[in-house]
Amino acid sequence: MTLWLRVRRARTCVAVALALAASLLLTGDLALPIPSLRVGSTLALPFAFLLPLAVATVVAYALGAGDPRAEAVACRPMRLLDTAYALAVAALALGACGLLWAADVSDTAPAAGRNALGYVGLTLLGRRLVGPHAAPILPVGFVLLTAMFGVRPGVERDWWAWPLAGASDPVAWLFAGAFLLLGAAAALAGTGADR
Amino acid sequence: MAVQTILRISPAAWLGPILALVAMGYARIIYPATYDPYPLALTSVAGWTVSVIGPTVAAFGAWEGGRLHRAGWWGLPHARPAVVVAGASLAPVLVAGLGALGAAIAIRFADAGVLAWPDLRVVGVETCVVTAQALLGFAIGLRLRPVVAVPAAFLLMFTWMALPAAILPVWLDFPTGAWAGCCAIDSDLAPRAVVSAITVVVGFLVAALVLLRQPFARIQFGLASLAAALGIATGLWLVRGMDSNPTVPRDPSVLVCAPGPPEVCVWPEHRSRLATAARVVAKVAPTWLAAGVPLPARFSEEWSEVLPSSTGRVTIRSDNEEEIVLSLARGVLPPVPPCALRSEVPYFGFEARDYVIAWLVDVAGVPPDRYASTHVNGDKILGTVAAVRALPPDEQRAWLAGNLAAMRACGVAPPLEPAG
Numbered sequence: 203m204t205l206w207l208r209v210r211r212a213r214t215c216v217a218v219a220l221a222l223a224a225s226l227l228l229t230g231d232l233a234l235p236i237p238s239l240r241v242g243s244t245l246a247l248p249f250a251f252l253l254p255l256a257v258a259t260v261v262a263y264a265l266g267a268g269d270p271r272a273e274a275v276a277c278r279p280m281r282l283l284d285t286a287y288a289l290a291v292a293a294l295a296l297g298a299c300g301l302l303w304a305a306d307v308s309d310t311a312p313a314a315g316r317n318a319l320g321y322v323g324l325t326l327l328g329r330r331l332v333g334p335h336a337a338p339i340l341p342v343g344f345v346l347l348t349a350m351f352g353v354r355p356g357v358e359r360d361w362w363a364w365p366l367a368g369a370s371d372p373v374a375w376l377f378a379g380a381f382l383l384l385g386a387a388a389a390l391a392g393t394g395a396d397r
Numbered sequence: 398m399a400v401q402t403i404l405r406i407s408p409a410a411w412l413g414p415i416l417a418l419v420a421m422g423y424a425r426i427i428y429p430a431t432y433d434p435y436p437l438a439l440t441s442v443a444g445w446t447v448s449v450i451g452p453t454v455a456a457f458g459a460w461e462g463g464r465l466h467r468a469g470w471w472g473l474p475h476a477r478p479a480v481v482v483a484g485a486s487l488a489p490v491l492v493a494g495l496g497a498l499g500a501a502i503a504i505r506f507a508d509a510g511v512l513a514w515p516d517l518r519v520v521g522v523e524t525c526v527v528t529a530q531a532l533l534g535f536a537i538g539l540r541l542r543p544v545v546a547v548p549a550a551f552l553l554m555f556t557w558m559a560l561p562a563a564i565l566p567v568w569l570d571f572p573t574g575a576w577a578g579c580c581a582i583d584s585d586l587a588p589r590a591v592v593s594a595i596t597v598v599v600g601f602l603v604a605a606l607v608l609l610r611q612p613f614a615r616i617q618f619g620l621a622s623l624a625a626a627l628g629i630a631t632g633l634w635l636v637r638g639m640d641s642n643p644t645v646p647r648d649p650s651v652l653v654c655a656p657g658p659p660e661v662c663v664w665p666e667h668r669s670r671l672a673t674a675a676r677v678v679a680k681v682a683p684t685w686l687a688a689g690v691p692l693p694a695r696f697s698e699e700w701s702e703v704l705p706s707s708t709g710r711v712t713i714r715s716d717n718e719e720e721i722v723l724s725l726a727r728g729v730l731p732p733v734p735p736c737a738l739r740s741e742v743p744y745f746g747f748e749a750r751d752y753v754i755a756w757l758v759d760v761a762g763v764p765p766d767r768y769a770s771t772h773v774n775g776d777k778i779l780g781t782v783a784a785v786r787a788l789p790p791d792e793q794r795a796w797l798a799g800n801l802a803a804m805r806a807c808g809v810a811p812p813l814e815p816a817g
Contacts, residue, residue, distance in 0.1 A: 234559035235562050241426075259544070
């Protein structure tokens with residue numbers, strides 16, 4: 203397992219999950235202007251909602267770091283281990299954000315942690331849908347899509363634009379959790395072609 | 398690379414039309430620095446879309462670079478020169494990026510109903526920005542796995558383009574090359590901003606070339622980051638301390654003028670209103686002179702900070718004669734003295750301006766409520782103006798002189814209410 207953890211870049215993944223928390227402290231309430239085409243203006247997208255994309259990217263990187271042909275004939279349940287590994291990294295990111303929230307030093311941390319769950323789920327889905335090399339494009343593209351089209355005049359945001367929701371929105375947590383479970387299911391049900 | 402192959406394998410070819418649509422949508426929603434048909438302002442507003450186009454082409458470039466990374470092609474001996482292969486890979490990316498930029502500019506000009514060439518300086522800089530980001534993305538893709546390179550290239554470039562716009566001071570944004578604040582009709586693009594953006598482009602290009610160099614060693618990541626950081630730092634140094642927009646006064650030699658006295662000069666975009674403005678000036682100038690108003694030798698739309706004292710600043714926003722009278726009334730007033738912006742001595746001139754403008758408008762034969770009704774204390778202004786207008790001409794002149802004196806200097810109280 204030591205070798206497997208090394209191949210899966212465990213140190214890098216832990217560092218990125220913790221760096222997410224550190225970055226949240228540094229960036230605070232910083233928001234980046236992004237076109238919101240339905241509002242007809244620019245939307246101030248909290249940087250905290252983008253930062254968890256790093257966690258999703260490093261998970262995709264780690265899962266694709268092994269030798270697919272050798273792992274295809276391994277006696278250990280690689281698919282299960284990989285899925286558990288992705289969930290663990292997402293949970294670590296959520297935990298790190300949760301600590302910030304508990305310490306009352308970051309208001310956006312819970313939402314960032316929630317988004318980390320959803321983005322990792324989308325990445326796992328992406329591995330099935332568009333292949334391991336392009337998997338992180340799914341969460342990145344989804345965030346852009348929600349920023350550009352998820353907000354309408356007179357409506358704070360559409361129901362499906364969960365990455366833009368505040369931490370207190372239960373539906374957004376539901377979406378993020380559902381995407382994580384869906385991604386995990388897709389990863390477990392993989393045929394091997396996605397490795 | 399055959400077009401058929403590009404269409405089959407290149408995400409830039411698949412997503413290019415979507416990028417163009419997004420760029421067009423974005424170009425239409427940004428508030429311009431002016432609603433005048435000023436080609437520079439229209440080009441700059443459309444050029445702001447590089448903040449989305451640049452990161453997207455960087456991601457496309459990273460994907461194309463990733464193709465060569467996976468094949469291990471870059472480090473192998475090859476018959477075709479590296480630049481030819483990189484060029485062939487980047488061609489669809491650049492077509493997608495520059496096509497989106499062109500579409501954004503075209504839709505903005507079409508919306509404004511302007512048939513003119515876009516400003517070539519802005520187009521040139523935006524082209525360089527898109528090209529540099531595509532090449533840097535390609536280089537990142539060549540050295541990192543696509544799974545990391547594509548999101549990293551996008552997020553790094555997006556952060557570079559968007560982050561400076563989100564923090565102060567405002568000039569941090571100028572080296573990105575996205576200049577939505579350029580330019581009001583009396584202003585031009587600041588050469589410092591252009592040089593600054595080109596410096597960052599050079600930094601990115603050097604970073605890309607460092608990454609592309611064979612044989613590859615890890616230190617090249619450090620050197621490339623250093624090159625990009627140096628480019629950004631130099632770009633920021635070049636624009637440090639600039640005002641809220643990357644602008645300088647526009648060249649007054651392009652003004653079109655109608656003879657006076659007083660002469661009236663407008664920017665070429667307002668040429669169609671010049672005859673009306675000249676007619677209005679010819680009508681109101683004798684009336685104001687007879688009422689004792691000191692008229693400037695010239696009314697001009699030039700940037701107010703560079704105007705000589707003999708020139709009154711006007712803005713001819715429309716053909717409406719009442720609006721032109723109102724603008725001329727503003728142009729008659731003395732400029733705000735520098736001491737007004739400091740706090741040592743109180744300046745009362747701002748308050749006096751409203752009363753004098755309403756009086757000038759009334760003297761010119763336009764109902765003063767057209768001006769005063771837009772003010773919170775409009776009724777008070779109207780009452781005062783009516784009282785002043787009821788005075789004999791000499792007393793009106795004295796009232797005007799007192800108020801003009803309060804506008805020219807600090808610490809002088811204006812006689813807002815007529816004596817007696």
